[in-house]
Amino acid sequence: MAESDSSAGTVNIPALRTWMHEARPDGLAGPLTARLIAGGRSNPTYEVSDGTHHWILRRPPYGEVLKSAHDMSREARVMGALAGSAVPVPHVVGLCRDPAVLGAEFYVMDKLVGRTLRTAEDTRSLTPDQRGRLTDTMIRTLVALHEIDPADVGLEDWGRPQGYLERQLNRWERQWHAIKTSERPRVDEVIGMLRRSMPETTLPGIVHGDYKIDNLLVAHEDPTQILGVLDWEMSTLGDTLADLGMLISFWDEVGTFHNPITAGATALEGFPTANEVVRKYADLRNISIHSLDWYIIFADLKLAVILEQIHARHLAGTTVGDWYDDIGGMVAPILDRAHDRAFRSGL
Incomplete structure (x- = not known):
């Protein structure tokens, strides 16, 4: 052969x-x-x-x-x-x-032998009880990551938590203006609101950077068991609430706007509400969480820039595979949600 x-x-x-x-x-x-x-x-x-x-x-x-x-x-x-x-x-x-x-x-x-739950069609194969138990495992795994002392695993030089949010916002602003394929005034408006209301980092630690249900590989025989957390390219030392904001950005609920990537994957019976996810996370860490909206809005902005980057490469003919035609149409809806949430939150 x-x-x-x-x-x-x-x-x-x-x-x-x-x-x-x-x-x-x-x-x-x-x-x-x-x-x-x-x-x-x-x-x-x-x-x-x-x-x-x-x-x-x-x-x-x-x-x-x-x-x-x-x-x-x-x-x-x-x-x-x-x-x-x-x-x-x-x-x-x-x-x-x-x-x-x-x-x-x-x-x-x-290669881990498991399955990825990307869409509502995938998560529909789970029972309501399995969806609830998988969510619990997801939250516990995220808390476990955030409570690791970076020095204990040789990552004490992985990044600089102080100033992380400001550097991140500046980075994604630069990347947007470097790759944008059309003018979208809402990007600068959202960035301005985020910059004026930036919280102080009080919970530093290892940040995954893109923690969501389809970046987890679960066992075929028991989909409540996580075999591996994947896609660590944006990992660093930073504000751990950024990961929680990203998770909630992707946490779809019945009757609400669905993140265009997950497209309703968690909007099924058995999955808790986003508020319940936040409460469970806070209880496990024994912390109080106020004004998580900033982190959720930032997650939406970050996703919009990433989608625009992929769309720009697709227009340039440098993507591989046949699943990119819909990417460009995802940018505006996620930006609109970030903009609307920012105004409702009074940022």
Whole structure:
């Protein structure tokens, strides 16, 4: 059987095979194949196999990538650091920093055998009891992450919590103006309201950066069990409430606007309300949470910029896969929600 690449022009199989031989002292069982898999809209993601073993390869997008974005080394390092902790993560096989191998840095991790719950169709397969217990596991896992002392896992230099929110807001503002495909005045309006009402960081810790239901891999036989937390590229030391705001941004409820990414995935019987999720998180951490709206609005803004980045790459013809046609239409609705919430909150 000859080595192959089912996504021609995207993975240099001979170069990858050479690198894999170096990364895995036990060698490879047979010819390599690489298959583009759905889900990695921001970062192309491939399943790699030698016929016996299966891995996941993650790399930055093709085409122009903004500085500091899509840092594969961050994903690889934080998952390596969290291995064996209360936060389940895949085993990282290795990180390749040499762009000469595949055209950009990339990393390879073991493939976990589980399922991802991306849509309402996926979560509809769970019973109401399973939905409730999965939510409890999700919240407990997030709390476990936020209560890890970074120094205990070698991440004391992972970032600077003080000033995190200001740096983040400045970063996403710069990225919007660097990649926008059309003028959207609401972006600057929302940024202005967020800047004038920025809270002080009082709960520093390890931040995932994109914690939501479809970035979790759950067990086939027990979908309330989380096998791995995925997509760590935006992880850093920062304000842990930013993760809670992101989770709530994606927490769809019956009768409300649904985040265009999750599209109603949690708007089903058994899933608690967003307010109940926040209360459970606060109770587990024994903290009081006031004015979470700032963090939710910031999460919506951040998502709008990410969607615009992907849309811009799609227009430039540098995306791979066939699931990008709807991306551009997601930007305005999420911006509108952020704008409306900001006004209702009096930011």
